Amino acid sequence: MRPNTVGQNAFPKVARVAFLWNPGNASNVVGLKETEGAARALGVQLIPLEVRRVNDLETAFQGALRSRAQALMAIGDSVVLINRARIVEFAAKNRLPEIE
Secondary structure (H helix, E strand, O other): OOOOOHHHHHOOOOOEEEEEEOOOOHHHHHHHHHHHHHHHHHOOEEEEEEOOOOOHHHHHHHHHHHOOOOEEEEOOOHHHHHOHHHHHHHHHHOOOOEEO
């Protein structure tokens, strides 16, 4: 039986992941710490990008591009949920696998 390589093929050699989060949301702070630990264990550089309000999204998107992120991850927050379509559109336009 062959090992499952779906994840390896879908996200080959992802080394930098942009992480949209709201530091004003206590659960996001916990989520960032947990995600940083997982990223470290996987040898992935996590790039935290603060999104406190809708106006912060464009700055975060530019930060993801500047840092040459290879994937995008967004943690649940009202700003993220309300702007899900905009985040998905940015990820698709820039060919970034995206996880919420």
